[in-house]
Amino acid sequence: MDARGIVGILDEKGEVSLDTWKALSVKKNSDGTVDVLYRNLHVGTGDDPVFLWIYANIVEEDGDVRVLERITFKREDIVWLLRYVAKKGEGL
Template sequence: MDAREIISVLDEKGEVSLETWKPLSVKKNRDGTVDVLYKNLHVGRDDDPVFLWIYANVLEDEWDVRILERITFQKEDLAWILRYVPKRGEGL
């Protein structure tokens, strides 16, 4: 399944409405999963948009995409998370 097909399946299933979310990026992983990043078309501002990240399993033989995790966030949330993610070799 290519990126457009993955986006289409999620929209058709009612998981992520393309009327609300604009797809920005799809990253396919070697293990059969994908990371999909969307931007909200109605909430947030141009300088501070609201994003949706989806981690999903792609079932090629069933022509299905199953969401494993979803997170809605803004840029400020990323800055907060990155402050607390330890650098390699650092512990708490």
């Protein structure tokens, strides 16, 4: 299944509306999952966009994509996470 097919299935199933979200990147993983990154077309600005990350399972036999996890975030959230992830497990 190609990237356009994955994005199309998620739109058809009502998981992600392409009227609201623009697909930016699709990364297929070796374990049969896929990461899809979207940008919101209505919320946020060019300097401060809102993103949606979807982690999904590709079911080749059924020609289906099943969402396992979804997270909406802004760029500042990534900076915040990286600051703490880079500390490699230091506690609060």
